[in-house]
Amino acid sequence: MRIVILEDDHDQADLLVAWLEEAGHQCDVYHDGNAFVRAYKKDSYDLVLLDWMVPKLSGIDVLKHLRAHLDNVVPVVFITQRDSEGDIVEALEAGADDYMAKPVRHMETMARVNAIARRVGYGDKNTSDMYDHPPYSIDTKLRHVALNGNVVEMTQREYELTLFLFKNIGRVISRGHLLEMVWGTSSKLNTRTVDTHISRLRSKLELDAQENWKLTSVYRHGYRLENTQ
Secondary structure (H helix, E strand, C coil): CEEEEECCCHHHHHHHHHHHHHCCCEEEEECCHHHHHHHHCCCCCCEEEECCCCCCCCHHHHHHHHHHHHCCCCCEEEEECCCCHHHHHHHHHCCCCEEEECCCCHHHHHHHHHHHHHHCCCCCCCCCCEEEECCEEEECCCCEEEECCEECCCCHHHHHHHHHHHHCCCCEEEHHHHHHHHHCCCCCCCCHHHHHHHHHHHHHCCHHHCCCEEEEEECCCEEEEEECC
């Protein structure tokens, strides 16, 4: 998964990154709330890890802003020294998916991350054999996409991109996110590759002719696949 961490303790951040990258995840780290929000306006992630007590904008305020303005879908886990029942309730009611009190332990942390990964469709390629979104269907065993029952001819990279977009319907996904998760390359590489493949998908999936589906470009950010029905 692509994971972003808000943590002002550099040693704690380095430890989390080491655990997560060892498990094959990609990580970005920010040390104050304002920097996190600025970055998230231009990017997208599969999981957010938040500390509460960070400079400039607290973790709970970051969460509220995230849910109200940036992303109301991405899973969020608090990792913080604040461990009162009131704090936990406030975070969960504000939109957090899980809550861990410091000091965190390696195996427990990874178990919780893996549980979220399974829930959102990562870490288990056999979570679903078929994705049905009429008039589209995706067969993950045969690795093909059909439009109105007819298999669409596409490259394997185009298939992977299509599957990733349909797994994230309604979310704005950044070009860097797509590069890392579909191409397995650095988000700092030329993003025109993504734009070219998106253009091909629009044509092959006949998206411009669909009444209920839109694949739109979001200025300075990325793309969003939407079901408008």
